[in-house]
Amino acid sequence: MRLSHQISCCVIFAALGLSAGCGGSPEKPGDECNIDEQNCPDALVCAAYEDKNVCQIVAGGECDPEAEIAYCEGAGVCEDKGDGTFICIKHIAEGGACDPKNEYEICDDGLTCAEMAAGGNKCFPPVLLKGNVFDSETTGGIEGAHVLALNEVATAVSDIAVSDVMGNYSLEIPVPRDETGAPIQDRFFTLRSGAQGYQTFPGGLRTALPISSGGATAVNKTYVIETALTDIALIALPENEQGLPSISGTVKAGDAAGGVLVIAEAGGKGISAISDKGGKYTIFNVPDGSYTVSGYAAGVQLTPNTASVSGADLLGVDLALATEALGSIAGKLEIVNPGDGKATSVVLVVESTFNETFVRGEVPRGLRTPLSGEPNVTGDFVIENVPAGKYVVLAAFENDNLVRDPDTNIAGTQIVHVEMASPGSDMTLADSFKITGALEVFGPGVEQPEGVTQKPTLSWADDSSEDYYKVVVYDAYGNVAWEKNDVGSVSGGGMVSVPYEGPLEKGMYYQFRATSWRSKPSGDSAISATEDLRGVFFGQ
Numbered sequence: 001m002r003l004s005h006q007i008s009c010c011v012i013f014a015a016l017g018l019s020a021g022c023g024g025s026p027e028k029p030g031d032e033c034n035i036d037e038q039n040c041p042d043a044l045v046c047a048a049y050e051d052k053n054v055c056q057i058v059a060g061g062e063c064d065p066e067a068e069i070a071y072c073e074g075a076g077v078c079e080d081k082g083d084g085t086f087i088c089i090k091h092i093a094e095g096g097a098c099d100p101k102n103e104y105e106i107c108d109d110g111l112t113c114a115e116m117a118a119g120g121n122k123c124f125p126p127v128l129l130k131g132n133v134f135d136s137e138t139t140g141g142i143e144g145a146h147v148l149a150l151n152e153v154a155t156a157v158s159d160i161a162v163s164d165v166m167g168n169y170s171l172e173i174p175v176p177r178d179e180t181g182a183p184i185q186d187r188f189f190t191l192r193s194g195a196q197g198y199q200t201f202p203g204g205l206r207t208a209l210p211i212s213s214g215g216a217t218a219v220n221k222t223y224v225i226e227t228a229l230t231d232i233a234l235i236a237l238p239e240n241e242q243g244l245p246s247i248s249g250t251v252k253a254g255d256a257a258g259g260v261l262v263i264a265e266a267g268g269k270g271i272s273a274i275s276d277k278g279g280k281y282t283i284f285n286v287p288d289g290s291y292t293v294s295g296y297a298a299g300v301q302l303t304p305n306t307a308s309v310s311g312a313d314l315l316g317v318d319l320a321l322a323t324e325a326l327g328s329i330a331g332k333l334e335i336v337n338p339g340d341g342k343a344t345s346v347v348l349v350v351e352s353t354f355n356e357t358f359v360r361g362e363v364p365r366g367l368r369t370p371l372s373g374e375p376n377v378t379g380d381f382v383i384e385n386v387p388a389g390k391y392v393v394l395a396a397f398e399n400d401n402l403v404r405d406p407d408t409n410i411a412g413t414q415i416v417h418v419e420m421a422s423p424g425s426d427m428t429l430a431d432s433f434k435i436t437g438a439l440e441v442f443g444p445g446v447e448q449p450e451g452v453t454q455k456p457t458l459s460w461a462d463d464s465s466e467d468y469y470k471v472v473v474y475d476a477y478g479n480v481a482w483e484k485n486d487v488g489s490v491s492g493g494g495m496v497s498v499p500y501e502g503p504l505e506k507g508m509y510y511q512f513r514a515t516s517w518r519s520k521p522s523g524d525s526a527i528s529a530t531e532d533l534r535g536v537f538f539g540q
Contacts (some may be wrong), residue, residue: 148192195234291307337528358511416429439529
């Protein structure tokens, strides 16, 4: 009687999906379990399977590939990790919730774990930047070029894509989605590219223009952004700089590893790259020699490494986090005769990348005020979380209708160099910067580099108090391509124009800079100039 009663209880409990009191506790995947009590052994979970509740292996748990039923939770699949160990992987269909930090729960093939504008993450088709990297002179595709995407605050948000034999690349970027999975329209990205034998883009005369997520279109279960801005023209280095090796490694700084400016420095000069979202970087075109490799980004202090290059690519030059404190740099600028200018920004350029000719260089992530958005500095400023290093402090660096006052005969117009020691400290610059209104550029290259098929006429706004102008045109290598030092004043204001008479090579980039001058008995002095980033043109 007792045995038959126990069998009857077991039948009843099984029908109810319960196992307590019927043959002991579950021990292995597939054993029936109590979903309320979650009485499965560790690494197993009690969950519904067909018409009953059984112990199942959680995502990431080891499984038996020979078992008739894998019993991976959530219809997961028992897959080889690549080392002979089999684990349960949960595959999520389109529209399903996902966790980008859980490597054992992955979206189905062709999908990505996308951030939702409303919060959380779901599996949807990826957003891809597609384009071509090509030689600016021959227009032929460049194989092996690296392409990286950065967001509005210069943080790397992608892995590094490598161009194929035709120069084509495809790069996934993170864009928040609406509830249908479509990318929202208000995100902007810039591209950075490097290749053996070519100048890094952006660099020198060239800036990277923002690419909007609003340009994404649905193509074959993906969203694609493919415009003129996703095609990248690289300028070949001079012949004597061809065939040089590279330095590669990883920035090991956790979540802060992406978007770090990595520089190989020797003799006060630096060659740079930016780490991808996982911290990987490659510095191309490094001459033989001994280098200190350092990393720069706001809020990140890294221990420099050393590298000795001798005719071959160098791998494994990693940068680790340091414990030294960060510092801050404060100062003050004065805006005089601003014209249409209202406010500006201040940036720190790593000194070893600073180009005296172009008066620009590499700005590490976050070493700028304001950190993002429109320029808003009109007087006092401070840049926080500055790592150790030597910097050049620049104001009015961007297109804001303002320039650094070019009159070197007065205080506050010299280029300011500063060193942040390690550990860092709070520093205040002794002198203020003088900023003045810029000469408006009418062409070529008002808003972005402009292609020309013949030598252009250089035009800018008249400065009402000048006596004459000096005009200089630089090529992308920093060489003076042409100059004219006696452009006469224009009566009644308006526009000043001068025909360009220098070289115009196909694929080469040029920039003209005009400076207004006033004659004085004590010596001539500069008054104003065109902006740092305008007036760029290239031969087509």
